[in-house]
Amino acid sequence: MVFLPAIGQSQAQNDTLPDAVNKKRLLLLGSGFTVGYTGMIVGLNKAWYDNSERTSFHFFNDNREWQQVDKAGHFWGAFQQSRAGVDMLRWAGVPNRKAILYGGLLGVVLQTPIEVFDGYQADYGASVGDLVANTAGSAALVAQELAWNEVRIMPKFSFHKTKYAQLRPNVLGSNLAERALKDYNGQTYWLTVDVAAFQKEESKWPKWLGVSVGYGAEEMVYNHIETNEALGYQMRRQFYLSPDLNLHRIKTKSKLLNTTFYVLSIFKFPAPTLEYATGKGFKLHPVYF
Structure with missing residues (x-):
């Protein structure tokens, strides 16, 4: 999230939002997202998958493992990514409800490719439990924003x-x-x-x-x-x-x-x-x- 610092004050209510979408800011967010996400994927691949044995794509049930601490991590990550997505769209002047609904998807969008990577690992695979935790994290952010307009x-x-x-x-x-x-x-x-x-x-x-x-x-x-x-x-x-x-x-x-x-x-x-x-x-x- 290269441009996250730019929206440090934008988790605000509707009266502080611009009246129209700022196309320059949207372009800035889009290019920053592309660069930042590419860097994150490359770094994660090196830290987690670099020395792993690859195989064909498959699913793996890991719901009993690690006392579900990993699932809590997926929830946290997706929530915070969606939170940033909502606030970045607000910063770009996107109407509040659209910013919540579209930005709230960011956690799922960012986390799903990781499960695709996992699906090719010989020692484990793509986890339905992880996908559920990711979705729950993003949904929890969206629910709070729709209910209270804040976290x-x-x-x-x-x-x-x-x-x-x-x-x-x-x-x-x-x-x-x-x-x-x-x-x-x-x-x-x-x-x-x-x-x-x-x-x-x-x-x-x-x-x-x-x-x-x-x-x-x-x-x-x-x-x-x-x-x-x-x-x-x-x-x-x-x-x-x-x-x-x-x-x-x-x-x-x-x-x-x-x-x-x-x-x-x-x-x-x-x-x-x-x-x-x-x-x-x-x-x-x-x-x-």
């Missing part, structure tokens, strides 16, 4: 390094960038509720303060439960409760700062967190990433 429940992502990646670096990543993409043990996916948006205007609840629930899992060295257990690893789900910052609610006179807050709003802010892990119970983290 009030924001999917977010956080990551921390784990000891498990070094046990299978070819699968879970050999460097920090690859691990953030591949090591599901260190990934946590959140839903941050913009509490103030559900309150009356006179409410004293801070607009910048949200409440976030998260989901993750650990001890997933292998994607199958049986393989993990045979090697002494016990997969466990993790659930989290934490305060969070509604960065997209913070507005300043600086376009650069507003753009920065817009981009960073897709990530969960490190904060005190209560964790519940299956088989282990509750744990309080002074700061959790």
